[in-house]
Amino acid sequence: MSQGPLAGIRVVDLTRVLAGPFSTMLLADLGAEVIKVETPAGDQIRGQGGMRDGFSWYFAGFNRNKRSVKLNMRTAEGMAVVKELVATADVLVENFRPGVLAKMGLTDEVLKALKPDLVVCSISGYGQTGPYKDRPSFDFIAQAMSGFMSSTGYPDREPLRAGLPISDLVAGLYGALAVAATLRRREVTGKGERIDVALVDSILSFSSYFAANYLATGNEMGRNGNDHPVVAPYGVFRARDGDVAIAPSNDQIYDRLIDALELREALAGPDFATNAARMKNRPQVNAIIDAKIGTNTRDHWVDVLNAAGVPCGRVLTYPEVFEDPQTKAREMLCEVEHPGRGPVRMLGFPMKLTEAPCEMRAPAPELGADTDTVLAALGYDPERIASLRESGVI
C-alpha cells in the first residue's frame, strides 16, 4: 500500500480519455488505489497520442499508479461486478455525458444504497445541469465558450485556443480537489458527497482580471499577443540564439531592466518617461530593447536580468524544457519501467510533499491486467472468473 496522503482510499474509475483519467491519476499519485474499469476495447487513449512501438506514451503518462479491470458494463453480469466493486470503494469518478451513468443503472439512489458514504464525482463538458448539459463536449469548445480564447491571441486576429487541452486538465484538477476535500470531511463526519464539475465552469473560473475588469468597468481587455494589456515594455524579445520573455510588471522593475540593459540614455525623454508614454510608443520601446537583446545570447540576458531582479526566462521548446537543469532538479521528467514495453518517460509530480510524497508505485496497467485479482478479492472463484471470460463479460 502507498504511504501517500490518500493511502487506503479506493477509487472506482469509470473515466476515459483525458479530464477524468487526469483527475483519477492525481488521486492515484496522492496514494489512492484507483481501479480503472475499461470496456473490452479499452480506453481509446491506449491507441492515441505519442505512440512508440505500438504503445501510447500518452496513455502511460495519464494512467500510472492505476489498476485496470476490463469488463463489459452493458451486460448484467458486468454491471453486477461494478456494483460489487462500488460497494468496496470510497470514491467513484466518471466522465460520461450527464445521464449516462444513471441509464447504465448507477443512479444516485443505487450508488447510495451500495455504499452510503460514497463520494461520487462527475466531470463533464457543461455540467450535470443547465440548458447545454446534453451537448457533446470537447476541450476546444470549452475554451471557446468560457471566454478563454477571447483573451488569447493577437488584437488583429481571431480568438485563439491554447495548444494544451487546459479545460480538460483544469476540470480534472477541480475534480480531484473536490474529492480530496470531501474525503477529509468524510473522515470527520462519515458522510459521502455528490460532486459535479464542468469543463466550461472550470476554465471560466480562471478568468481572473479579465472577468473582474469587465464586470467592474464594462470594458473588455481583449487580446494582446505577448504584450501586457496595460504595461510596456513587456513581452518576448529576440536574443542572438532565441527568444526570451521579460516581465517588468511595474515601474520599479522597469527601472531595473533599463539599468541592466544600459538603455537609460536611449530611453530618456518624455516619450518613454512614464508607462503611459511607453504604452503609446510601444513599437519604438520594443525595437530599442529588441536591438539590445539581439546583441547577446538568451543565457546571458537570463542571468543578467534575473540578477538585476527582473523576471526573465527563455522561451523553451519541449526538447529544451526536458533538458533544462531546473526541470531535472525538480524531477519533472520521470522514467518508468513498463514490463514488456521498456522504459517510458513521462512528467513528474507537480505537488512536492515531504512526509507523504507522491510516488511512482506502478506503470500504467495493460488492459485488464488486474481483472482476475480484483474479482478474486471480491470473492469470485476461478471457475466463475473463467465463465465470465468465456461469455465475454470480462
Added chain:
Amino acid sequence: MSQGPLAGIRVVDLTRVLAGPFSTMLLADLGAEVIKVETPAGDQIRGQGGMRDGFSWYFAGFNRNKRSVKLNMRTAEGMAVVKELVATADVLVENFRPGVLAKMGLTDEVLKALKPDLVVCSISGYGQTGPYKDRPSFDFIAQAMSGFMSSTGYPDREPLRAGLPISDLVAGLYGALAVAATLRRREVTGKGERIDVALVDSILSFSSYFAANYLATGNEMGRNGNDHPVVAPYGVFRARDGDVAIAPSNDQIYDRLIDALELREALAGPDFATNAARMKNRPQVNAIIDAKIGTNTRDHWVDVLNAAGVPCGRVLTYPEVFEDPQTKAREMLCEVEHPGRGPVRMLGFPMKLTEAPCEMRAPAPELGADTDTVLAALGYDPERIASLRESGVI
C-alpha cells in the same frame, strides 16, 4: 462556521497577489477559515485590476470568504502575533520567494515547534529547490519556460502566452489539492506536512500529448493556431454574426458534420476522402465549410451541429459569457454585497458539491477588518491591542 468539507480548518494565509490568494480562496470556498495576514500597506492587488469607485473587484473576487489581519511582520511584536496565530492554525500557506519565510523567523523547525501537525504549503515560481529557485518569477515567465507557449499561437509566428495567468492559477489549484489531501491524512494520522508547489512545474504538468508525443517520438507538435495538429477540418469558422468553434475530432464526427452541413457532394472525391487527404488540402476544406457556415447564424449552427452530435460552440467574449444561459444556470456569475462598496459581481464556484457545498459566506475583507477580533481571540486585551496599534505594529 461553514458547513463545507473543510469546516473547522484554520488557515493562516501569508500570500499576496494571485497564485497564493487563489489557493487560499479555494480552501475558504471549501469551508476553511482563512486568516489573511497583510502588511500595513495591504495586498497590492487591493489597488489593481478592475477598479470601481476606488475598489478592486479583482481583489474582491480572489479574497472572498477570508478574514484580514493587518500587521507588520518585520517587527518583533508583529511576528509574535503571527507565531501565536500559527499555533492555533491547521494550515499555513505562503508565496514569498524561497527562503524569505525562514529569514522572517518562520523556519520549518520553528513552525513545527509552534504546531507539530501544521500543514505548510509554499507556492513559488520555480520551487523551493533547484538552480533557479532564487530568481524572481512571474506567470508569463512560467508560461515561457514550461513549453506552454511553444504549443500556443500560429506556426509562422512567435510562441504565444495565454491571456489568462494560467501558471498562477494552476499552481494555486495544486497547492489547494495538496493541502486538502494532506488534511485527510492528518485526520487519520495526526501528522502535518511540508508542501512545495512551483508555477513552472504546475503548468509543465499540463503538457499532456505535447510532452508524450515528443518523449515517445522525438518530434514536436509545434503551434497550430486553432487548427488541430493532426485532424482536419477542426477550428474556428465564421458564421453570419460571429465565430463558432467546431471540433470533429474523429472520422465518425466528421461524417456527422458533413451530413449536417449538407456538404457531402462539395467534399466528395479523393482530395477529401480521408483525414490525411483533408490535412493536405486543409485550406480548401476550411474554405468550403466557412462558406457554408457563413450562410447562417452562430446559434443556428450551434443548434444544428450539437443536435447532430458534433461538438460546437460560439466563441464568446466575456460580455457574452456572462449573458449565456448556461453560465446563469450554473451560477458561475455571483453578486456579493460588500458593506460600503455596494454589490460586487464575481465568478461563482466551479466545484458543485451537494451535501456540503461551497458557500458565499463573506465578501473580501477590508484591510485589517478582523485584526482586533482575531487578536482578542488570541488573548490580547484591548489595552495591548491599542498599544500595538499606536506603535504601528497593527
